[in-house]
Amino acid sequence: MRAGQSLRGSELRRMEGSRFNTGQLLLVISTIILVITVVLPVAMIVYNVFFYNWSFDWSLFASMLTDPDNLAAMWNTVKISFFVTTLGTVVGLFFAWLIGRSDIPLKGLMKSLFVIPYMFPPFIGAMAWGLLLAPRAGYINKMFMALTGGRTPLFNINTLAGIVFVELCYYFPFVFIQVSGALERMDPTLEESARIAGANQLTVIRRITMPLVVPAIAAGAMLILISSLSHFGVPAILGFSNGIFTLPTKIYELIYRASGSFEGIRQGASLSILLVAVVVLALALQRRVLRTGRYDIIRGKSMRPMLIKLRGWKAPLLAVCFVFLIVTVILPLFTIFGVGFLKAYGVPMKLANMTLNNFKYVLFESRMARDAIRNSFFLSITSAVITMLVGTMIAYVIVKIQPRGKGVLEVLGILPYSIPGIVLAVGVILTWSGAFYLNLYNTIWIILIAYIARYMAFSMKSASASLEQVHDSLEEASRTCGASHFESLLDVTLPLIRPGMVAGFFLIFLPAMRELTTSLLLYGPFTRTMGVAIYSINEEGYTVQACPLAGVAIIIIVIGELILRFVTRERRGQ
Numbered sequence: 297m298r299a300g301q302s303l304r305g306s307e308l309r310r311m312e313g314s315r316f317n318t319g320q321l322l323l324v325i326s327t328i329i330l331v332i333t334v335v336l337p338v339a340m341i342v343y344n345v346f347f348y349n350w351s352f353d354w355s356l357f358a359s360m361l362t363d364p365d366n367l368a369a370m371w372n373t374v375k376i377s378f379f380v381t382t383l384g385t386v387v388g389l390f391f392a393w394l395i396g397r398s399d400i401p402l403k404g405l406m407k408s409l410f411v412i413p414y415m416f417p418p419f420i421g422a423m424a425w426g427l428l429l430a431p432r433a434g435y436i437n438k439m440f441m442a443l444t445g446g447r448t449p450l451f452n453i454n455t456l457a458g459i460v461f462v463e464l465c466y467y468f469p470f471v472f473i474q475v476s477g478a479l480e481r482m483d484p485t486l487e488e489s490a491r492i493a494g495a496n497q498l499t500v501i502r503r504i505t506m507p508l509v510v511p512a513i514a515a516g517a518m519l520i521l522i523s524s525l526s527h528f529g530v531p532a533i534l535g536f537s538n539g540i541f542t543l544p545t546k547i548y549e550l551i552y553r554a555s556g557s558f559e560g561i562r563q564g565a566s567l568s569i570l571l572v573a574v575v576v577l578a579l580a581l582q583r584r585v586l587r588t589g590r591y592d593i594i595r596g597k598s599m600r601p602m603l604i605k606l607r608g609w610k611a612p613l614l615a616v617c618f619v620f621l622i623v624t625v626i627l628p629l630f631t632i633f634g635v636g637f638l639k640a641y642g643v644p645m646k647l648a649n650m651t652l653n654n655f656k657y658v659l660f661e662s663r664m665a666r667d668a669i670r671n672s673f674f675l676s677i678t679s680a681v682i683t684m685l686v687g688t689m690i691a692y693v694i695v696k697i698q699p700r701g702k703g704v705l706e707v708l709g710i711l712p713y714s715i716p717g718i719v720l721a722v723g724v725i726l727t728w729s730g731a732f733y734l735n736l737y738n739t740i741w742i743i744l745i746a747y748i749a750r751y752m753a754f755s756m757k758s759a760s761a762s763l764e765q766v767h768d769s770l771e772e773a774s775r776t777c778g779a780s781h782f783e784s785l786l787d788v789t790l791p792l793i794r795p796g797m798v799a800g801f802f803l804i805f806l807p808a809m810r811e812l813t814t815s816l817l818l819y820g821p822f823t824r825t826m827g828v829a830i831y832s833i834n835e836e837g838y839t840v841q842a843c844p845l846a847g848v849a850i851i852i853i854v855i856g857e858l859i860l861r862f863v864t865r866e867r868r869g870q
Contacts, residue, residue, distance in 0.1 A: 318782045319697045326690045330708040333749035336732075337723025338711070341565045344726055360566040369546040370570060376456060376531070376542060377524040380463045384520045387464065388471025389513060391620075394613060396479035397505070398604045406617055407476065413624045414469040415857050417810040419529025419827070420846045422462050423834055424628035426533060427635055429453035433642060435631070454538045462530050465624040467523055471516030478512035479505075521578050525571065526716030528813040529831065543571045544718045544813065551722075551817060561725055568719040575715060632850070636843035658844040665845050667822060668829035671740060672849075675815075675825060676808040679747035680801045686748070687755025688797055692785070694756075695763040706756070713753040717813035720746055725817065738820030746814050751807065755800040762796025763789070802860035810853055 345357050360366055395406050428436045429451050437449035452458065506513075528544040535545060547564040606613060635641060637650045658665045690709055694702045712720055724746045729737040736742040766789055774784040790797075812827035819828050826849045834842035 318780070318785065319693070319699075322689055323693050323697065323699050326686075326693050326705060329686055330690070330705065330752075333745060333752070334708045334712055336727045337720065337749070338715075340726035340731065341568055341719070341723045344562050345566050345569050356562060357566045357569065360563060361570065365541070366546060366567060366570075369541040369543050369567075370574075372456065372531075372535075372540060373525060373542040373544075373571075373574070376459055376463070377521055379460045380467060380524040381517055381521045383460070383464050384468040385471050385513060385517045388468040388516060389475055391468075391617065392472045392475035392479060393505075394617070396476055398606050398613075400606060400610060400614055400617075402614070409621050409625070410472050410617075411469055412621075413466045414473070415806075415853055416466055416625065416628070417529070417812070417827070417846075417849065417853070418463060418466040418527060419533060419812050419831060420632060420810075420850065421466050421628050422530040422533040423830075423842065423846060424631040425453050425458070425462050427631050427641075427839070428627070429458070435645075454534050454540075456535075456540060459531050459534050459540070462534065463524055463527065465628075467520045470519040470523070471513065474512040474516035474519075475509055478509040518578065522575055522714070522716075525575055525578070526718065526813065528718055528816065529827075533831070533834070543567055543574075544716060547571070547718050547722065548816065561722065565722050565726065568716075568722050571716050572719055629850070632843050633847050635840060636847050638840055641839040654840050655844045655847075658841060658848065662841070664824060664829060664833075665841075668824045668826045668845070669848065671823055672809055672826040675740065675743055675747055676805045679744055679751065679808055680804040682744075683748050683751050683755045683804050684759075684797055684801045687752050687800060688759040688790075688793070690752075691756045691759035691763055692789070695760055696789075709756045710753045712749040713751065717750060717811075718817060720750055721814045721817040724749070737818075738823065740820075740823045743815050743818045743823060743825070746818055747804075747808055747811070750811075750814055751804040754803040754807075755797075758796050758800035758803060759793060762793035766792050799860065802856060806853055806856045806860065809856065810849060 346352060346354050348356075391410055394400055395403055395410070400406070426434070428434050429449070431437060431449045431452045431454065434449065434453065437451070440450040441447060453462070526544060528548060531540065531542040532545050532548070535541065541549065547567045550567065551560045551564045553560065634645050636654055637652070638645065638654075639649050639651050643649045660666075687709070690705060693699065694706055724742060725737065728742050728745060729735055736745070774788045779787065810827060811825065812831055815825045815828055816831065819825065824832065826845065830842050830846050830849065833845065
């Protein structure tokens with residue numbers, strides 16, 4: 297071994313001194329877990345769509361593909377996703393540039409506030425806007441019609457435009473977060489050199505700043521696109537009443553209408569293939585964009601970026617920021633909690649009409665609500681712990697052991713989050729409903745399996761980032777002193793990456809607490825999650841009971857988010 301070269305692969309195995317060492321064991325376990333949680337569900341979807349009784353048969357897929365209702369759902373999905381992605385990218389980019397490259401006041405506060413919509417579950421936002429802008433019963437529409445004396449509402453939220461508006465409100469932070477980070481990392485001398493060469497500010501933005509943040513824009517836009525393509529809650533809450541279907545809601549309708557029959561599940565699986573195809577095309581488009589050039593933005597910082605003086609535009613743009621935040625955060629939150637305190641939905645929001653009975657009922661009297669809260673905590677904590685440990689193990693195999701085929705392991709770990717949650721749910725149903733002599737349908741365990749698969753990517757990415765910072769020489773020194781591979785892993789590596797593991801825990805816990813799309817197809821009579829319970833109660837018309845439960849979910853999510861920020865802040869400070 298050359299001087300300074302780290303021990304890897306065969307050298308580490310020889311140092312271990314055993315034919316079947318810890319690294320090989322971890323590789324085998326990682327492979328088995330990924331096969332169970334990822335490979336089998338995906339394979340079962342493909343088999344049930346294109347095979348029948350072990351014979352190739354694509355007639356079902358062809359019939360589903362040519363059905364006018366399904367084509368309409370696909371077209372709605374494409375339209376909604378296109379407009380949400382386009383508008384969300386523009387909005388996120390604008391606010392990221394405004395905060396990162398202008399002298400607008402209250403930058404720190406503004407940056408924190410613009411992340412808040414990311415915490416807000418979109419389907420709860422859809423509930424709130426339904427309460428405000430329903431054609432006849434919405435509070436804003438009723439107020440508008442009372443003031444104008446007309447019968448035409450200000451805005452009908454139960455339309456494609458309404459779905460686009462709500463998803464835009466809660467998906468733009470994907471671009472905002474990505475671009476803000478890229479602008480902070482960018483070497484400001486690149487922009488300054490262009491100014492010295494005589495370029496005006498508009499030219500600098502168009503020719504230097506924007507091209508260099510293309511990867512961040514593309515990454516954020518892709519997250520918006522995938523989220524919009526696969527999201528169930530917003531189109532279901534706002535679209536069902538007006539006969540508007542997307543592919544996720546159509547898949548749900550097919551399975552729900554068939555009362556869980558195998559034929560209904562096969563039909564849903566056929567549309568799942570179609571939905572995956574749309575997502576794959578989107579991912580291919582992103583890669584094509586990123587292959588068009590190099591995007592080196594970090595070269596060392598010798599100066600702070602020159603801020604654009606807003607002058608007379610400072611106050612109007614600051615007002616725009618706060619109005620946007622009021623619309624996306626304050627107003628929906630006020631509506632959810634306000635309606636939650638009302639004696640009955642539709643009565644004026646006055647103190648005389650307020651009561652604590654709804655919160656009391658949800659927290660202490662409703663068995664379904666209590667079960668939902670308990671199930672969500674159990675699933676979120678359990679899936680976060682298991683996925684954190686399994687994801688760390690897989691990341692260790694990929695980063696430190698580096699076996700042949702590590703790329704396959706990485707793809708399998710990320711794949712479940714890249715495909716729509718409702719597609720994953722269909723695959724889990726097909727796999728764990730008796731196909732392999734184990735029927736977990738209508739149990740909490742089938743939801744747990746789906747959560748582990750769904751959020752594996754979060755744990756792997758968090759652990760991989762931490763493992764990359766742990767130099768191989770630390771583990772090698774321990775091994776040289778006589779420690780086994782397992783002892784080195786336990787005593788050296790794991791303590792060093794503990795902050796990353798804790799961050800990974802909360803990155804899984806938070807989305808699991810607000811999850812709806814995946815669990816909606818998997819829950820049983822006694823395994824509802826908070827997301828499912830909120831959706832079900834609202835759909836049954838018990839709005840004043842759904843809102844308090846939604847309020848409880850928001851409080852839990854906010855507390856978890858604050859803990860996550862504290863943990864990651866401590867990690868950065870180390």
